[in-house]
Amino acid sequence: MVGLRIALPLAMRRPTRLVQRNMLVYRHSFMVIFSGFFEPLFYLLSMGFGVGALIGDVALGDGRSVPYAVFVAPALLASSAMNGAIYETSNNFFGKLKYAKLYDAIIATPMSLQDVARGEVLWALMRGSLYSIGFLGVVGLLSLVGLGLISSPLAWLAFPSATVVGYAFAGAGMAATTFVRKWRDFDFLQLAIMPMFLFSGTFYPIDAYPAAVQTFVQLTPLYRGVHLIRAFTTGSLDATLLIDLVYLIAMGTVGLAITSRRLGKLLLA
Amino acid sequence: MSETSSASQPQIHARGLTKRFGSFTAVDGIDFDVAPGEAFGFLGPNGAGKTSAMRMIGTVSPVTAGELTIFGLDPARHGARIRSRLGVVPQADTLDNELSVLENLLIYGRYFDLSWAESRRRATELLEFVQLTERANDQVEPLSGGMKRRLVIARALINEPSLLLLDEPTTGLDPQARHLLWDRLYRLKQRGVTLCLTTHYMDEAEQLCDRLVVMDRAKIVAEGSPRELIDRYVTREVLELRFHRPEGETDDSAVLGKKLEGLAERIEQLPDRVLVYATDGEAAAAAAYERGLRPASVLVRRSSLEDVFLRLTGRSLAE
Amino acid sequence: MSFARRSVLGLRLGRPGAIASRRSLRILEHDLLVFRRGWYSYLLSGLSQPFLFLVAMGIGLGLYVNRNASALGGVPYLDYIAPALLVTQAMMAAAFESAWPIMGKIHWQKTYHAALNTPLTALDLLAGDLMWIAFRATLLSVLFLAVIVVLGAAASPLVVLAVPIAVLTAMAFAAPIMAFTATRTGDSGFNALFRFGITPLFLFSGTFFPIEKLPLFLQPVAWLTPLYHGVAAARSLALGQIELVGLSVHIAVLVAVAGAGLFAARITFRRRLEV
Numbered sequence: 001m002v003g004l005r006i007a008l009p010l011a012m013r014r015p016t017r018l019v020q021r022n023m024l025v026y027r028h029s030f031m032v033i034f035s036g037f038f039e040p041l042f043y044l045l046s047m048g049f050g051v052g053a054l055i056g057d058v059a060l061g062d063g064r065s066v067p068y069a070v071f072v073a074p075a076l077l078a079s080s081a082m083n084g085a086i087y088e089t090s091n092n093f094f095g096k097l098k099y100a101k102l103y104d105a106i107i108a109t110p111m112s113l114q115d116v117a118r119g120e121v122l123w124a125l126m127r128g129s130l131y132s133i134g135f136l137g138v139v140g141l142l143s144l145v146g147l148g149l150i151s152s153p154l155a156w157l158a159f160p161s162a163t164v165v166g167y168a169f170a171g172a173g174m175a176a177t178t179f180v181r182k183w184r185d186f187d188f189l190q191l192a193i194m195p196m197f198l199f200s201g202t203f204y205p206i207d208a209y210p211a212a213v214q215t216f217v218q219l220t221p222l223y224r225g226v227h228l229i230r231a232f233t234t235g236s237l238d239a240t241l242l243i244d245l246v247y248l249i250a251m252g253t254v255g256l257a258i259t260s261r262r263l264g265k266l267l268l269a
Numbered sequence: 270m271s272e273t274s275s276a277s278q279p280q281i282h283a284r285g286l287t288k289r290f291g292s293f294t295a296v297d298g299i300d301f302d303v304a305p306g307e308a309f310g311f312l313g314p315n316g317a318g319k320t321s322a323m324r325m326i327g328t329v330s331p332v333t334a335g336e337l338t339i340f341g342l343d344p345a346r347h348g349a350r351i352r353s354r355l356g357v358v359p360q361a362d363t364l365d366n367e368l369s370v371l372e373n374l375l376i377y378g379r380y381f382d383l384s385w386a387e388s389r390r391r392a393t394e395l396l397e398f399v400q401l402t403e404r405a406n407d408q409v410e411p412l413s414g415g416m417k418r419r420l421v422i423a424r425a426l427i428n429e430p431s432l433l434l435l436d437e438p439t440t441g442l443d444p445q446a447r448h449l450l451w452d453r454l455y456r457l458k459q460r461g462v463t464l465c466l467t468t469h470y471m472d473e474a475e476q477l478c479d480r481l482v483v484m485d486r487a488k489i490v491a492e493g494s495p496r497e498l499i500d501r502y503v504t505r506e507v508l509e510l511r512f513h514r515p516e517g518e519t520d521d522s523a524v525l526g527k528k529l530e531g532l533a534e535r536i537e538q539l540p541d542r543v544l545v546y547a548t549d550g551e552a553a554a555a556a557a558y559e560r561g562l563r564p565a566s567v568l569v570r571r572s573s574l575e576d577v578f579l580r581l582t583g584r585s586l587a588e
Numbered sequence: 589m590s591f592a593r594r595s596v597l598g599l600r601l602g603r604p605g606a607i608a609s610r611r612s613l614r615i616l617e618h619d620l621l622v623f624r625r626g627w628y629s630y631l632l633s634g635l636s637q638p639f640l641f642l643v644a645m646g647i648g649l650g651l652y653v654n655r656n657a658s659a660l661g662g663v664p665y666l667d668y669i670a671p672a673l674l675v676t677q678a679m680m681a682a683a684f685e686s687a688w689p690i691m692g693k694i695h696w697q698k699t700y701h702a703a704l705n706t707p708l709t710a711l712d713l714l715a716g717d718l719m720w721i722a723f724r725a726t727l728l729s730v731l732f733l734a735v736i737v738v739l740g741a742a743a744s745p746l747v748v749l750a751v752p753i754a755v756l757t758a759m760a761f762a763a764p765i766m767a768f769t770a771t772r773t774g775d776s777g778f779n780a781l782f783r784f785g786i787t788p789l790f791l792f793s794g795t796f797f798p799i800e801k802l803p804l805f806l807q808p809v810a811w812l813t814p815l816y817h818g819v820a821a822a823r824s825l826a827l828g829q830i831e832l833v834g835l836s837v838h839i840a841v842l843v844a845v846a847g848a849g850l851f852a853a854r855i856t857f858r859r860r861l862e863v
Contacts, residue, residue, distance in 0.1 A: 013382075014380075014382075017376070017379045017380050020376065020379060021365070021368070021376045021379075024368055024372050024375075024376060025367040025368060029776055031776070031779070031780060032776065032779050035779060035780055035783040035784065036783070038783055038784065039783060039787060042787055042788050042791050042792075043791065045791075045792075046791035046792055046796060046797075047791075047796070049801075050791075050792070050796060050797040050801050050802065051649070051653070051796050051797050053659075053797065053801045054653045054656060054659040054660065054665075054797055054801070055649075055652045055653055055655075055656060055659075056655075056656055058652065068652075100365070100366060100367070101361065101363040102363070102365060104359065104363045105359075105363035105364070105365070105377075105424075106380055107329050108327060108329065108352060108355070108357040108359070109352055109353075109377065109380035109381050109428075110349040110350075110352050110353045110380070110381060110382065111349075111380050112348075112349060184626065184629050187629055187632060187633040190633065190636075190637075191632075191633075191636060194636065194637055194640050195640055198640050198641065198643075198644035198645075198648075199640075199644055199648070203644060203645065203648065203649050204648050204649045204651065204652055208648060208651050267329065268329055268330060268331060269290070269324075269330060
């Protein structure tokens, strides 16, 4: 932290104050954070190995066939990054914004609305990164005992990729939350998240769909995230990864910008 | 900092300050200045525009029209710089319920760019100041209203502000808690902190404010020290008469008014009592008896800001 | 008023001795009143998740599973998971309903405390809200059954009997979780309960793949979980592959767990609310 304090200008340091606040909160309830690490693992074991045993091999886009677990693992990492970011920026963010009045207290200090938005996104990313590291750690361990889930030396790039996926959904999730009026509205957010989780080439290749549906699915952010991470873990790289990156980074950045503007409307009346 | 170099420069300076929400005008062209070290108050009923004015001063609400500077700075351009020297005690407790008492102060210090060590040093001192040292590691939720309010004040002082904004600091507190709070605010004033507060309690305004403005319907209707306002708008004493009205009897206020006519320079008939403004309350009471009036209760008291407000607006402050 | 002391849930479960008075129906009425506003949102969020899982897994992933004809003894994957999802959605709804909303009534909004100022007792509250959860589980299950039939995922007409199995499974979760909720003062325990209890059960109780595919040491663990028995019973009915002894065992386990949960909840509710 000391190094950080010297190196970063104030505009980048202030968001970290909010991260520190969140760390103080979770210091007492570490279990809440820690337990989030298991959900993607349970899915990996259930889907990858349990259902995987029913399926056998699945064809990748580049013509190779891989065991189902290898196919599904990167998708679960991307979904976990999405879910983590959405969880933190939907219910948690809404509670702090509307009920705890946390940001009303913060804007009375030199912290700006951008600082608030960036701080919360940074926090969501840090939390998500913890899960990504844990997930990849387990994937690595499984590889050590012979259950290889990784088929590329570039697999470590799955970690920064998961962070990019988290960034995209954290920015967009926060922006969406600023429009939410009551808790029940989050049901509609779930109606967008759940289909993405299930249909974005996560659990099976999208070539099963008609062409028009395929095109539509390819436009969804989770598909791009899964595509990006799967490319690194399976080693089938091509130029379309740039589309994934640009798409996801733009989504997060636009989301952040909208959030700052909306926070201004909500808090500075 | 250059903007504080001149001691005579007002901490807050407002001319024609206006705040509109759509077609509703919350603050309608008010003028006032707050000098360094002064305790300045906005007195008025709920909805008079006090909170809107405070939020503009706190730079969390854009000015619709008019001129406003805080420490000689423009809130629209120098919000963060102004806020770094401001302490804010909002009407609703915006404490962080997920943190302990001490952590609330620590992290708030961080928002003001204090180091952890400095934040801790000040937090410890401030907890002492607001008498919450024993509760340092407790959660915020179970604290009493008075304790929470004291914690909010401690939080507002973490950046050693030169100007403290307090929006209805003692609303909803019991008398004991109010007096403790007034004592702490008085000490701050002694230390040279400028206080700017809103209240709808005249006793609070009388206790704390060197100077105040009375607000009604978005406008300032009077300005001065509490004593000046009382001298200017009301008499030295007030005689309060209550009449026992048998159930079901028709309103006899007209009859009563006739009987009271000329008793004093001003008479105010309220639903539950009659206020007689007189220099000598005892004499006025005796005169009333002479006229054959038999009130159920008689009270002679010193006049207060409540009377000023009633005089200026025709309505009482407390609803 | 000995009349009012007549048992409702006690009768229903065939147990001697009153567990709650008829007044518990007042709680049900209250919940119904609340439910009249926002029922569409409840059904939408309650049904959308199992429906989407059914389509994604049963039809989408099913394409890949069905290639391997030997995997499930020739049963199409959609038919295989449909009854399982019917039971798991009832479990999920019941688990949720007996956690956060009950905590709200006990601790946050203290609705129960207001109710206790009337002639209602803690056991009335327990019975009323259990009935309420059973009602909602029934409603969701019937609607989900309709979805299954429309998708042609039911091999046997006996699938109708999967609904009572789903509701019984819901009770086997609701009763013990309500017992647990009454011992808590915040929702921090629910997080762990769902992450380490409900989610793994959803994933490993034979919902998506036979428990025979689990590592050998985990299979006995699955037998101990009520969800496994609910899923197995519902699946045997839906596929028309009924084996009476097995079915009886499944139902007996569910009844036992629900009964034990109810017993525990009676104790914790009284301890928490009648002080």
